[in-house]
Amino acid sequence: MRATFVLGLDIGSSTTKAALVEVTEEVSVVHVARRRTPSDADDLITAAADVMRECAAAASGPIAAIGIAAMAESGAALDAGGNALTPLLRWDRGVDRSHVHTLLTQHPGLPAATGIPATTKPAAVALLALRAERPDVFGAMRHWSGVADIVAHALTGERATDHTLAARTMLADFGGESWNSGVIESLGARTSLLPELRAPGEPVGATSAAARRFGLARGIPVHIAGHDHAVGAWATAVRRPGETADSLGTAEAIVRVTDAVDIARAVDAGFSIGRTVDGTGVTILGGSPTCGAMLAWWDAEHPEDRMLSQLTVLPTHEWKDGAAIVLPYPSGRQCPAPDPDARVRVLGDTRSPVDRAHSLLQSLVAHARWIRETADDLAGSPTSSLSVVGSLTERIPAWAPLIAAAGVPTSVCAEQEPVAAGAALLAAVRAGEARSDAPVLECTKVTPSHGAGFEDTYRRFLAAVTAEGES
Missing domain, CATH: 3.30.420.40 (ATPase, nucleotide binding domain)
Structure with missing residues (x-):
């Protein structure tokens, strides 16, 4: 079987990592690169470009595909030009719990309907907090992008995400299959604010000319692999009932x-x-x-x-x-x-x-x-x-x-x-x-x-x- 080179990115809470992987009958990690995960969107793109460029340079053949995994419940508000209006609002940020109570008052059955507990982490709470505490930012916002989506957009020009990350926003139906327009509109937002949802197996798009910054050629399919913990589970053969x-x-x-x-x-x-x-x-x-x-x-x-x-x-x-x-x-x-x-x-x-x-x-x-x-x-x-x-x-x-x-x-x-x-x-x-x-x-x-x-x-x-x- 011929060797195929693929590139993976993991945007973690502390560190952003890239891995160059060679796939034959087996899987071999050829090279890894790491940088600290920055606190804003522009620096995140720079860090991702640095580690991906380093790994791409270690490949002895073309890169066939790219996958991006990331921490969930972490993203940024962007304006119409894609410029960040906020730092990265991470899952572990400090949020007034009154916003959780507001969400549950409006949608008391939302946790059971989405499969997501009502904590301060989901994007639904982040948007409520922005509307209440930073109405200027909320009014100027035209996109909400998770950290994986920010890097995928820099590579492809497309704004999209996968079901595992979408589900954890509390803005999607169970399993992340579709955005819940009723919940989104009740927060004073529009569905167009959010990235498009890609079905399992569907790429965000292909790398554009802007991918040269990442050391990558045009035309490489880019996939949102999903929530980091779920990706790690799948990669180690945790795929059937009973496996953990x-x-x-x-x-x-x-x-x-x-x-x-x-x-x-x-x-x-x-x-x-x-x-x-x-x-x-x-x-x-x-x-x-x-x-x-x-x-x-x-x-x-x-x-x-x-x-x-x-x-x-x-x-x-x-x-x-x-x-x-x-x-x-x-x-x-x-x-x-x-x-x-x-x-x-x-x-x-x-x-x-x-x-x-x-x-x-x-x-x-x-x-x-x-x-x-x-x-x-x-x-x-x-x-x-x-x-x-x-x-x-x-x-x-x-x-x-x-x-x-x-x-x-x-x-x-x-x-x-x-x-x-x-x-x-x-x-x-x-x-x-x-x-x-x-x-x-x-x-x-x-x-x-x-x-x-x-x-x-x-x-x-x-x-x-x-x-x-x-x-």
């Missing part, structure tokens, strides 16, 4: 594929319900805003602990329990049992920086397990296999073995930048350059950690969370 991905980044997401779920019950528990990136299955997605962000918070609050440095050298398989339970919520809990007022609490005697490192990591793993087991309950069946995705598994070798200690068959993606590489692979499939039953990114089986009381630690974590909710 644990995506570790600045935030963490558990992505569970299912064939049935009570949407209203799931949304009440803080979970998002959508579709897989290929549109063939239903996903239950439970998120936590504090994964890598929790480690950064700890290092900022307790620099003497050098938490991240401690975690990188923890033993991989032989584990010593930390003495404390850490409730890892510097900015609230998204799910299960949503609580925007939840905050960090350390329960127990933390004797040393090493002990605190053990306590924090095992508590992060326990919280993710709580999300996964709740998703299993919502799906009506246990997880059959678990794929761990994200660079934190490389930086902190003990993380994946701790996850595997719960007893579910677990693998970890062995490729660099799996979301960017997955976006490239999905683009190859959609462009007809790879089989529809696409090869997946290389994953390796994880040997569980041994020598500790994981079940007791997990029970203590759940008891601490329950006690917090009752206090």
Whole structure:
């Protein structure tokens, strides 16, 4: 089979990454490039151009297709000329929760209808906040574009997005199949404000002459691969009911594929319900805003602990329990049992920086397990296999073995930048350059950690969370 080169981009909360991928019977990541994710649209395009140009230069043949994955619920208001009127309004921005209450007053059934919990993150809330707090900006706005859509427009001149990103705006019908004009107009906006919706497999367009800035030729099909966590799940073969991905980044997401779920019950528990990136299955997605962000918070609050440095050298398989339970919520809990007022609490005697490192990591793993087991309950069946995705598994070798200690068959993606590489692979499939039953990114089986009381630690974590909710 001849080699095909495809290019993937992952616009993450902290870092924007590109991956050059070679597809034959297998998938190989040839080159990766990284830049910090900027805070405004023009700088985002520059950062994307830099990393894509670097990867394109490493290709020994033409680029056959491009895929773009991105964090969801992040975008900018643009004027008629496409100029940004706001910085990038990200999923983790500070928003007055009164705007959420306004949205629910107007549309009380919207969370169950869309499969998206009512939080401060969706574009529906961002638009309400702009209308109330920046009426000058709201009046001048002619486009609302997500971060993936901004880069796709710079490459192609077309404004479009995919179903997984559209669904999370709360402005689309369930699954992101079409924009909900009634909701949009009730916010004082027009459907024309939003990018066109592309069906799974349909490209945004082809690269224009402006793609020279990205080191790319004209005529290359460009696809919005979708929500970063969902792309990483698909790329590591999480595609059938029962299969689950644990995506570790600045935030963490558990992505569970299912064939049935009570949407209203799931949304009440803080979970998002959508579709897989290929549109063939239903996903239950439970998120936590504090994964890598929790480690950064700890290092900022307790620099003497050098938490991240401690975690990188923890033993991989032989584990010593930390003495404390850490409730890892510097900015609230998204799910299960949503609580925007939840905050960090350390329960127990933390004797040393090493002990605190053990306590924090095992508590992060326990919280993710709580999300996964709740998703299993919502799906009506246990997880059959678990794929761990994200660079934190490389930086902190003990993380994946701790996850595997719960007893579910677990693998970890062995490729660099799996979301960017997955976006490239999905683009190859959609462009007809790879089989529809696409090869997946290389994953390796994880040997569980041994020598500790994981079940007791997990029970203590759940008891601490329950006690917090009752206090």
